[in-house]
Amino acid sequence: MLKGFFNVPPAVNEPVLNYGPRSVERAALKAALEAARSQQVDIPMYIGADEVRTGNLKELRPPHDHKHLLGTFHFGDKSHVNAAIDAALAAKADWENLPWEQRAAIFLKAADLVAGPYRATINAATMLGQSKNAYQAEIDAACEFVDFLRFNVQYMTEIYQQQPPVSGKGIWNRVEQRPLEGFVFALTPFNFTAIAGNLPASAAMMGNVVVWKPADTQVYAANVIMQIFKEAGVPPGVINLIYADGPEVGEVVFNHPDFAGIHFTGSTGVFQNIWQTIGTNIHKYKTYPRIVGETGGKDFVLAHPSANADVVAVALLRGAFEYQGQKCSAASRAYIPASLWPAVKEHMVREMATFKMGPTEDFENFINAVISEVSFDKLAKYIDDAKADDSVELIAGGNYDKSQGWFIEPTVIKVDDPFYVTMCTELFGPVLSVYVYEDDQFEQIMDTIDKTSIYALTGSIISQDRYAIAQATQRLRNAAGNFYVNDKPTGAVVGQQPFGGARGSGTNDKAGSMINLLRWVSPRTIKETFDPPKDYRYPFLQKEL
Ligand SMILES: NC(=O)c1ccc[n+]([C@@H]2O[C@H](COP(=O)([O-])OP(=O)(O)OC[C@H]3O[C@@H](n4cnc5c(N)ncnc54)[C@H](O)[C@@H]3O)[C@@H](O)[C@H]2O)c1
Numbered sequence: 001m002l003k004g005f006f007n008v009p010p011a012v013n014e015p016v017l018n019y020g021p022r023s024v025e026r027a028a029l030k031a032a033l034e035a036a037r038s039q040q041v042d043i044p045m046y047i048g049a050d051e052v053r054t055g056n057l058k059e060l061r062p063p064h065d066h067k068h069l070l071g072t073f074h075f076g077d078k079s080h081v082n083a084a085i086d087a088a089l090a091a092k093a094d095w096e097n098l099p100w101e102q103r104a105a106i107f108l109k110a111a112d113l114v115a116g117p118y119r120a121t122i123n124a125a126t127m128l129g130q131s132k133n134a135y136q137a138e139i140d141a142a143c144e145f146v147d148f149l150r151f152n153v154q155y156m157t158e159i160y161q162q163q164p165p166v167s168g169k170g171i172w173n174r175v176e177q178r179p180l181e182g183f184v185f186a187l188t189p190f191n192f193t194a195i196a197g198n199l200p201a202s203a204a205m206m207g208n209v210v211v212w213k214p215a216d217t218q219v220y221a222a223n224v225i226m227q228i229f230k231e232a233g234v235p236p237g238v239i240n241l242i243y244a245d246g247p248e249v250g251e252v253v254f255n256h257p258d259f260a261g262i263h264f265t266g267s268t269g270v271f272q273n274i275w276q277t278i279g280t281n282i283h284k285y286k287t288y289p290r291i292v293g294e295t296g297g298k299d300f301v302l303a304h305p306s307a308n309a310d311v312v313a314v315a316l317l318r319g320a321f322e323y324q325g326q327k328c329s330a331a332s333r334a335y336i337p338a339s340l341w342p343a344v345k346e347h348m349v350r351e352m353a354t355f356k357m358g359p360t361e362d363f364e365n366f367i368n369a370v371i372s373e374v375s376f377d378k379l380a381k382y383i384d385d386a387k388a389d390d391s392v393e394l395i396a397g398g399n400y401d402k403s404q405g406w407f408i409e410p411t412v413i414k415v416d417d418p419f420y421v422t423m424c425t426e427l428f429g430p431v432l433s434v435y436v437y438e439d440d441q442f443e444q445i446m447d448t449i450d451k452t453s454i455y456a457l458t459g460s461i462i463s464q465d466r467y468a469i470a471q472a473t474q475r476l477r478n479a480a481g482n483f484y485v486n487d488k489p490t491g492a493v494v495g496q497q498p499f500g501g502a503r504g505s506g507t508n509d510k511a512g513s514m515i516n517l518l519r520w521v522s523p524r525t526i527k528e529t530f531d532p533p534k535d536y537r538y539p540f541l542q543k544e545l
């Protein structure tokens with residue numbers, strides 16, 4: 001066995017490629033898209049060393065082209081959840097006893113595979129399966145995924161290096177970071193390929209074994225992630241990928257005595273149900289499970305009267321509509337001073353008329369489809385209700401069409417009531433609600449922002465007045481876990497802006513940071529005494545002479 005204090009290559013952010021006309025990366029991506037469209041994949045579950053095919057097939061179709069079949073995946077049931085847990089527990093001893101540098105090597109290799117030979121494949125899968133355009137796929141499936149893997153390896157070494165600062169005379173104090181006893185359950189959302197890969201990988205990196213269930217609408221790219229993990233050398237059973245009905249999986253996982261933790265990203269309601277179930281079952285577990293959940297948002301942009309109207313408009317155009325507003329961080333409520341509104345509105349309406357909407361394979365399309373018919377119908381209903389409401393003014397968009405794909409036109413509505421339903425509820429789509437406040441009501445509007453929704457994920461202040469920036473930073477300190485000054489509220493970068501919100505937005509364990517990795521270990525303190533006493537009597541017990 002190798003012995004040494006090893007350093008890992010310092011993590012740096014993966015450069016974002018630009019996919020401009022005639023670029024090498026654009027050609028590679030176009031070829032990968034064509035290859036993916038020209039075949040139908042048959043996607044198994046991965047349990048232990050086995051690829052499991054049940055014959056209970058579910059179809060995968062691009063959200064922007066629902067007549068095209070990308071392939072099918074094999075849906076499982078409770079027996080497969082149990083099999084995945086058994087496979088994880090069987091792999092546990094070997095995996096947790098593997099020297100940490102070997103685990104590090106596997107995930108560093110996975111990062112290089114994503115950055116290199118799999119880049120076009122994983123981006124193409126994300127573009128087709130989740131309807132992200134080339135740039136949105138690149139910053140997610142390629143760059144953020146690579147960053148998660150490389151930075152987490154570095155944080156892992158930093159965690160292992162943290163040792164008690166003092167060892168008294170004749171004593172050596174040490175801290176060991178044990179993997180959790182049992183298995184970790186990774187439950188991942190549809191909207192970020194990087195998050196889907198990171199939730200199982202971060203727990204596994206720290207020596208845990210994992211059962212991973214992605215969203216049905218993300219299975220197409222999840223399958224590529226699993227191929228990368230396998231090629232990188234993740235041993236069988238360490239990460240088991242299953243597809244089954246969420247509540248059915250939950251019933252098995254949350255009743256299992258070896259359930260040691262959940263790594264969740266998704267909606268607030270689902271997470272709150274999970275937490276409640278875990279609480280009810282707490283006596284069934286061998287250890288108190290770690291509960292990590294990053295959840296929904298109702299993210300705000302606050303413009304101060306001193307703000308530049310173009311900066312505000314661009315923060316909203318990008319923040320609200322990139323990836324069709326399906327980012328937990330998406331700007332979905334804006335507070336604009338009356339003096340600035342005409343210029344902001346003019347800029348937005350003018351530019352939104354230039355948005356092209358359509359399939360991801362046409363690189364001119366800035367806007368693509370929303371993820372599913374369920375999401376489409378929900379968004380269409382909110383738009384219809386808003387159009388029918390006298391207190392709401394339609395500023396832009398408002399149309400939708402499901403004939404080819406789940407297309408919702410980017411929509412801006414202006415509301416008279418700052419607590420109108422679309423100001424409070426997470427819609428998860430390209431609908432931005434704007435409230436125009438009187439210029440002298442800046443302080444009052446911050447109180448309104450703070451109490452409008454249950455969430456506290458991201459938010460922005462846009463201002464050229466430093467006093468206003470300072471005031472908003474202080475007053476809104478609990479309204480967002482990621483706060484932006486003169487920027488849009490989306491696009492956090494691993495290693496630069498650790499990501500996560502509080503209140504109804506999650507446990508704020510900051511994905512892609514040391515804070516998150518600490519949730520997947522259980523420290524053991526070891527005290528060694530070199531010359532232990534051989535008589536129980538302390539000096540004070542001796543008789544005074
Ligand atoms: N805070 C963050 O970092 C962050 C990041 C990405 C997405 N999100 C949030 O995720 C949501 C969008 O993703 P989504 O639609 O995939 O979320 P979702 O909650 O519908 O699904 C998340 C996962 O939970 C599973 N699931 C759903 N219902 C379940 C149940 N009753 N029991 C067990 N499992 C169940 C799904 O199959 C999926 O794998 C939004 O609310 C968004 O804000 C948050």
Ligand SMILES: N[C@@H](CCC=O)C(=O)O
Nearest residue numbers: 327328329490491492499
């Ligand atoms: N981390 C991403 C959002 C992830 C949630 O969907 C961002 O900062 O935009």
